[in-house]
Amino acid sequence: MKHSNIFRSKLYLGVVLVSVTLLTIAYYLMPFPSLTVTKGTNSVIASKGFWTINSIGRLGNQMGEYATLYALAKLNGKQGYIPQSMANYLSPIFRINLPTLHESMWKRLHWKNYHLNDWMEDRYRHIPGDYEILREFTFHDYLIDEANTFLRSISKGQDKVTYVAVHVRRGDYVHTMPNIWKGVVADKGYLEKAMSYFRKKYSNVVFVVTSEGMDWCKDNIDASKGDVHFSGDGQSGSPARDFSLLAHCNHTIMTIGTFGIWAAYLAGGETIYLSNYTLPDSPFLKLFKYEAAFLPEWIGIPADLSPVLLTKP
Numbered sequence: 595m596k597h598s599n600i601f602r603s604k605l606y607l608g609v610v611l612v613s614v615t616l617l618t619i620a621y622y623l624m625p626f627p628s629l630t631v632t633k634g635t636n637s638v639i640a641s642k643g644f645w646t647i648n649s650i651g652r653l654g655n656q657m658g659e660y661a662t663l664y665a666l667a668k669l670n671g672k673q674g675y676i677p678q679s680m681a682n683y684l685s686p687i688f689r690i691n692l693p694t695l696h697e698s699m700w701k702r703l704h705w706k707n708y709h710l711n712d713w714m715e716d717r718y719r720h721i722p723g724d725y726e727i728l729r730e731f732t733f734h735d736y737l738i739d740e741a742n743t744f745l746r747s748i749s750k751g752q753d754k755v756t757y758v759a760v761h762v763r764r765g766d767y768v769h770t771m772p773n774i775w776k777g778v779v780a781d782k783g784y785l786e787k788a789m790s791y792f793r794k795k796y797s798n799v800v801f802v803v804t805s806e807g808m809d810w811c812k813d814n815i816d817a818s819k820g821d822v823h824f825s826g827d828g829q830s831g832s833p834a835r836d837f838s839l840l841a842h843c844n845h846t847i848m849t850i851g852t853f854g855i856w857a858a859y860l861a862g863g864e865t866i867y868l869s870n871y872t873l874p875d876s877p878f879l880k881l882f883k884y885e886a887a888f889l890p891e892w893i894g895i896p897a898d899l900s901p902v903l904l905t906k907p
Contacts, residue, residue: 646675647662653834663676665727677695678697688734745843752798754798756792760801762811763851771850775872843863844861866894
């Protein structure tokens with residue numbers, strides 16, 4: 595994993611929500627003299643109001659919510675506290691620093707809620723800041739060791755291997771994208787174009803494929819050249835291990851979803867993503883903004899929308 599500066603120069607890169615859920619910031623107005631909150635093995639006393647955020651979705655969404663709370667709390671001079679459910683997701687994977695507000699305390703507090711959209715709003719876009727979000731997503735040693743061990747095992751002793759992470763999002767999106775969002779998931783043609791780009795640009799390329807639809811990947815990704823490796827035993831792995839493996843590669847091919855977006859952020863290097871994967875009138879575009887999630891230097895390959903165009907009334 596490269597420690598790039600993509601979240602450093604502007605706050606808007608540190609407050610990217612990249613989430614497909616609506617979030618709420620909650621501000622606590624202290625009715626008590628103080629409140630004790632656990633931070634690791636230590637206790638922290640909060641004598642003023644503090645901020646927290648809804649914990650919704652899986653790993654990629656949880657990371658976006660954490661990053662949003664981290665940056666906005668710093669911007670407003672408040673202490674951020676994460677819900678227990680978010681800590682359960684993130685703390686086994688990353689060395690996160692925000693303290694946890696335990697569930698037993700929620701009903702004892704008075705909250706003021708603020709609505710946030712799922713994309714960066716213009717009023718935050720050009721606020722200067724130096725909030726190192728990537729530091730919050732430092733992996734635990736056991737995940738680093740496992741990822742590096744796997745990558746070494748597929749290098750076959752060769753030097754100067756270029757590892758390209760390939761995350762193929764399928765699962766529920768196979769049905770929800772065409773039936774609800776008027777869109778598509780990545781197809782075989784997109785992956786072939788993306789992999790061809792890296793094969794032409796770099797020598798000694800190795801592709802590392804992770805997915806929750808590994809059977810589809812094995813049927814549709816050509817591994818005959820010997821440069822494609824499916825993570826683990828070729829079956830769907832654990833989210834934490836898959837994510838760490840992707841983030842420790844040099845470059846990224848992602849399809850759709852926050853899991854792949856965050857893996858690309860952490861990996862650095864070049865990223866190819868599936869662009870324009872919904873029809874222009876898709877309700878998905880009311881919740882998700884391409885320009886808020888995808889960095890300007892990333893390379894977009896337009897999706898083949900013919901499957902949804904053929905079914906459009």
